[in-house]
Amino acid sequence: MHLTRDIGASLRAGHPWVFSDVVRMPRGMQAGDVATLHAPDGRFLARGLVDPESDLAFRVFTLRRDEGVDGDLLTRRLEAALDLRTSIVSPDISGLRLVHGENDHLPGFQVDRYGSVLSIRSDGRMGLAWEDRVIDRLCALLPSSSAVVARNPHATEGRARLVRGALDGPVTIVEEGRRFLVDVMTGQKTGFFLDQRDNRSRVARLAPDRRVLNLFAYTGGFSVAAALAGARQVHTVDISPAAVELARENFRLNGVNPADHAFTTADAFDVLEEAASRPGEWDVIVVDPPSFASSRRTRTRALGAYRRLNRLAMQALAPGGWLATATCSSHVSESDFLTVLGEAAGEAGRQMTLAGVHGAGADHPVRLGFPEGRYLTFVLGRLH
Secondary structure, eight states, X not given: OEESSOOHHHHHTTOOEEEGGGEEOOTTOOTXXXXXXXXXTSOEEEEEEEOTTSSEEEEEEEOOTTOOOSHHHHHHHHHHHHHHHHHHSOTTOOEEEEEEGGGGTOTTEEEEEETTEEEEEEOHHHHHHHHHHHHHHHHHHOTTOOEEEEEOTTSGGGOOEEEEEOOOSOEEEEETTEEEEEOTTTSSXXXXXXXXXXXXXXXXXXXXXXXXXXESOTTTHHHHHHHHTTOSEEEEEESOHHHHHHHHHHHHHTTOOGGGSEEEESOHHHHHHHHHTSTTSEEEEEEOOOOSXXXXXXXXXXXXXXXXXXHHHHHHEXXXXXXXXXXXXXXXXXXXXXXXXXXXXXXXXOOEEEEEXXXXXXXXXXXXXXXXXXXXXXXXXXXX
């Protein structure tokens, strides 16, 4: 394969993606084929896997001419990823990301562990072609795994598939003393938002004796953290009835009576509109929406949605209240998000002091040269 435009510097700096508009794809190549990438002048650049029907046509697996893309490479990369987690994540945490795709030099593959269950998500037809090989190597390294669940957008319409072992309902995980039920078969992402673990602990530190509103709550991760920390009241809001019911179950699992708190199945924007009309009822508001910007084309509209959402939250907060707000799109940079928050504060007639700007936990490492890998921005701010 040859590039039609020299992007070799970007690849050498760590970016692992080559799009179809800058490469000539040889005829007859199939998704998952190993290919060698050359510069326009014929110089060797990289070796990786192709996905001819995708705009993301080639993913770099190695920059070494003498290194093949094969099962041995998978094993080495998986071993390195597992060693990183052993080094930085407490053994008491039983729900974590084991492989973070491009950031662990395994482009197109994410692996989460929920207790003894592995949940793998692969991208594109390339990922589907290599799925079994990755799972085989992973299970060889983690022989105590009881089940493997797989997701790929080109298999079973993206729904989860049980490909190894057996499952009997939701899985229980533990993080920082908090317990959660995770539905690995029908839950969002791979079952739970593991990337917000450290940020749940940050919200917990703010929660004692405060009134907490958790929007886009899913199964109540932030809600459980706040309730266990001694929040006076926690109101959990999500548009999914099943998610709200599982949030109640997570309260019970942690020894917290759901009847002492509130749970609402509703659109978060509607709840915030009402809250903003009665300012001062909440001391902490958590705003953790799904990605509003799935592509660059939707970025402008997404920024408008973030602005409106955070303006309403700022209007609803009591003086001295805390806003914990996030964006999980790689198309919205940290700078973009902070600019939007500043605009929202101006529209709300409030001032906000930043107390922290954070990302995902350490089990979601970021590869230098790959800015898309830093997709999560989580902001803590105090309103005046």
